[in-house]
Amino acid sequence: MENNKKLIPGRWMYLLGVLIIAAGIVISAILITNLAGSAFKNGKTAQIPGQTELSLNKASTYTITYYYDPTGNKNAPITNYSKYDGLSFKLSEEQGGKNIPITSLSSGVMQFKTDASGKYMLNVSSPKGSGASAVMLIVPKSGITGAIIAAVFFSCAAAGFAVIIAAAILRKKHRAV
Numbered sequence: 001m002e003n004n005k006k007l008i009p010g011r012w013m014y015l016l017g018v019l020i021i022a023a024g025i026v027i028s029a030i031l032i033t034n035l036a037g038s039a040f041k042n043g044k045t046a047q048i049p050g051q052t053e054l055s056l057n058k059a060s061t062y063t064i065t066y067y068y069d070p071t072g073n074k075n076a077p078i079t080n081y082s083k084y085d086g087l088s089f090k091l092s093e094e095q096g097g098k099n100i101p102i103t104s105l106s107s108g109v110m111q112f113k114t115d116a117s118g119k120y121m122l123n124v125s126s127p128k129g130s131g132a133s134a135v136m137l138i139v140p141k142s143g144i145t146g147a148i149i150a151a152v153f154f155s156c157a158a159a160g161f162a163v164i165i166a167a168a169i170l171r172k173k174h175r176a177v
Helices: 012-042 143-176
Strands: 044-048 050-056 061-068 088-093 102-106 109-113 118-125 134-140
Touching: 012 143, 044 050, 044 118, 088 102
Parallel strands: none
Antiparallel strands: 044 134, 050 118, 061 109, 061 134, 088 118, 102 109
């Protein structure tokens, strides 16, 4: 005797799809938190305005961002960048003096690219001679880590939506029969 009953997915498959999507969000959030913690721990700091020697471990693209105001709470990040308008940033190799261009990405975020590891001089000056001080954080960009986080998130989202859509299609087909 042959059993012609088809498997009908239960509502639990919708829950499974939602759980897969939620897992992707949680795993991505954990990876982002670890990445940020690593950046703050391994990043270089520079007091501005002023001159700072940076020992950079590798040729890379680096991001510079305002970290905190040394006259205020060190746990409170800088969010108002207007008092830093007009600061002049100059980066050069310590040996040879080659200037490294610094480009602005957005308010409070800049980047530069080095061709080699070594010592560099960051000189930040204010047009008025004295200006608001800040501690800046300089960290290498890590494109591969961002790619991994995106892959985990989008893979889980795609798998979760695939389960939900498959369940809906199979349930609809069963109702039609």
